[in-house]
Amino acid sequence: MAIQLEQQDLKKIFILLAETFSREKDFLNDLDSKIGDGDHGLSMSRGFNAVQKTIEENPNFTISDMLIKSGLQFNEVTGSTIGILIFSAMRAAGLIIKEKETINLKDLKKMLQVSIEAIKKRGKALKGQKTILDSLIPALEYLEEQKNKTDESLMIKGTVKKAFEGAQSTKNLVSEIGRARWFKERSIGVMDPGAYSGYLILNVVGKYIIKCKSID
Amino acid sequence: MKTFYNVDEDYVNEMLEGILNAYPNMLKKANGEIRAITRVNAPIEDKVSIVTGGGSGHLPVFMGYVGKGLLDGAAIGNVFASPSMNQMLTLTKAVDGGKGVLYLYGNYGGDIMNFDMAAELAEEEGIQVKSLLVTDDIASGEKGNESSRRGVAGLFYAYKVAGACAEEGASLEEVYQTTQSALEGVRSLGVAISPCTVPGASKPSFSLGEDEMEIGMGIHGEAGIKREKRKTADEVTQKMIDLLLNDISIDQGEEVSVLVNSLGATPLEELYIVYRKISKILNDKSIKIYKPYIGRYATSMEMAGFSITLFKLSEKFKKYLDHPVWTPFIKER
Numbered sequence: 001m002a003i004q005l006e007q008q009d010l011k012k013i014f015i016l017l018a019e020t021f022s023r024e025k026d027f028l029n030d031l032d033s034k035i036g037d038g039d040h041g042l043s044m045s046r047g048f049n050a051v052q053k054t055i056e057e058n059p060n061f062t063i064s065d066m067l068i069k070s071g072l073q074f075n076e077v078t079g080s081t082i083g084i085l086i087f088s089a090m091r092a093a094g095l096i097i098k099e100k101e102t103i104n105l106k107d108l109k110k111m112l113q114v115s116i117e118a119i120k121k122r123g124k125a126l127k128g129q130k131t132i133l134d135s136l137i138p139a140l141e142y143l144e145e146q147k148n149k150t151d152e153s154l155m156i157k158g159t160v161k162k163a164f165e166g167a168q169s170t171k172n173l174v175s176e177i178g179r180a181r182w183f184k185e186r187s188i189g190v191m192d193p194g195a196y197s198g199y200l201i202l203n204v205v206g207k208y209i210i211k212c213k214s215i216d
Numbered sequence: 217m218k219t220f221y222n223v224d225e226d227y228v229n230e231m232l233e234g235i236l237n238a239y240p241n242m243l244k245k246a247n248g249e250i251r252a253i254t255r256v257n258a259p260i261e262d263k264v265s266i267v268t269g270g271g272s273g274h275l276p277v278f279m280g281y282v283g284k285g286l287l288d289g290a291a292i293g294n295v296f297a298s299p300s301m302n303q304m305l306t307l308t309k310a311v312d313g314g315k316g317v318l319y320l321y322g323n324y325g326g327d328i329m330n331f332d333m334a335a336e337l338a339e340e341e342g343i344q345v346k347s348l349l350v351t352d353d354i355a356s357g358e359k360g361n362e363s364s365r366r367g368v369a370g371l372f373y374a375y376k377v378a379g380a381c382a383e384e385g386a387s388l389e390e391v392y393q394t395t396q397s398a399l400e401g402v403r404s405l406g407v408a409i410s411p412c413t414v415p416g417a418s419k420p421s422f423s424l425g426e427d428e429m430e431i432g433m434g435i436h437g438e439a440g441i442k443r444e445k446r447k448t449a450d451e452v453t454q455k456m457i458d459l460l461l462n463d464i465s466i467d468q469g470e471e472v473s474v475l476v477n478s479l480g481a482t483p484l485e486e487l488y489i490v491y492r493k494i495s496k497i498l499n500d501k502s503i504k505i506y507k508p509y510i511g512r513y514a515t516s517m518e519m520a521g522f523s524i525t526l527f528k529l530s531e532k533f534k535k536y537l538d539h540p541v542w543t544p545f546i547k548e549r
Contacts, residue, residue: 037296037414037421037436037437038417039297039414039417042416043297072301072302075300075301075302075330076300076302076303077300078294078297078300079271079293079294079297079298079299079300079303079326079330080271080293080294080297080298080326081298081325081326081329083298083300083326083330084298084300084301084326084329084330084333085329087301088329088333122329122332122333123325123329177325178325
């Protein structure tokens with residue numbers, strides 16, 4: 001059976017994201033303190049907790065509202081670079097599925113694609129510059145190559161795996177963008193915390209779908 | 217480091233509440249948003265509004281310069297982190313007097329992304345916005361690649377020029393052009409000898425040995441030009457002025473304003489010792505100092521160190537420097 005995510009599923013996914021980033025906060029902060037100012041985990045955790053709170057306070061939010069309106073709250077509590085990038089991505093994803101009551105794998109692919117475009121545009125960044133794009137883009141590229149495949153479970157697992165590998169590959173990259181670029185040489189050998197966050201997001205979504213929509 | 221605050225999460229809001237309580241006749245919140253501070257009489261009809269913003273930890277930057285003759289509003293983020301897009305948008309709507317809004321702020325990624333999106337959304341609502349980045353720190357980008365440089369204490373001169381120009385009745389385009397041409401003559405360089413700690417962080421943003429200093433250190437602890445053995449005030453000042461005059465040519469007989477700025481912990485006494493040397497060097501080169509500013513203008517909390525900013529003047533810019541200002545942190549009749 002093909003994936004169908006409803007409003008309640010998205011709500012659960014956002015709760016899982018808040019839990020995940022609360023748990024991974026210190027790990028992400030430690031990565032960031034090696035190449036930046038050490039607050040990436042705090043920002044992500046604060047941001048997704050604000051998203052969760054907003055969604056719980058507004059039970060009538062559509063899927064699109066959840067992305068756009070609670071994404072604004074992510075930016076509100078974190079500001080900074082990651083705050084506006086995550087909001088830009090969530091807003092773009094929310095706009096592309098504006099009227100939809102359920103979303104399928106094709107929608108998810110489109111949402112990932114427009115999110116990446118929004119991050120590229122807002123951050124003026126490209127793949128290979130040691131950013132969140134380095135986990136998201138390989139994931140999307142893999143998904144796009146699977147055009148004629150039908151096993152959605154395998155496709156999702158493969159996408160998450162590519163995101164993980166993409167995040168790991170940032171260890172070999174030099175920071176070229178953002179505050180981390182002032183730590184250029186020191187950044188080699190350290191995984192980009194933004195790229196790892198990109199993987200964490202896709203991992204939460206992927207795991208939820210496989211476990212709760214029992215498509216495996 | 218010993219500090220006085222209550223809970224780290226409340227650091228910024230409690231600081232802002234203190235400022236609002238101290239200057240209720242000068243400042244107010246924009247639409248109830250404590251992270252968006254405006255002049256008490258905003259919006260001012262038929263004047264271009266000047267808006268700035270950035271992370272906390274740099275007082276008087278940013279809201280210390282909100283007031284007559286300078287800024288119309290400032291958006292305030294967490295310590296060393298950009299404010300949100302929505303705080304900037306709320307601020308923009310609150311200060312627009314119908315003649316457009318100039319976003320004037322330092323060249324930092326998070327600030328740019330948030331201000332850019334706020335500008336797009338403000339324009340959708342019919343507010344004209346232009347953005348101008350301050351890039352005065354010569355340590356953060358090669359000559360020829362000035363646009364990559366960070367904005368530091370030169371923000372103060374940018375605010376002076378834009379604020380005065382806007383109050384003269386200039387259009388948004390004119391305020392933008394005039395401020396941009398003033399900034400072409402503004403250069404800064406800093407030196408740090410001890411770091412600061414972001415509230416809630418477990419350790420300082422960088423570490424420097426007891427006998428070390430770093431010329432060009434950024435105001436968030438970004439790496440500078442070179443870490444070296446500490447030198448006397450005269451030696452460091454000489455070196456910094458040499459680097460500055462290498463970056464911008466100032467001829468005999470030309471006039472500059474000089475800003476000697478404490479990064480936070482360095483006392484006024486030391487700033488005047490530095491200024492003494494600057495005035496000697498410039499006097500020997502027959503460069504006239506028109507109006508020196510000496511004190512805390514753009515800080516990094518308790519960081520020890522100072523920065524020197526030179527502003528190459530024309531008659532027009534001298535007039536703008538003389539334009540009266542009245543804000544919580546600076547008052548010039």
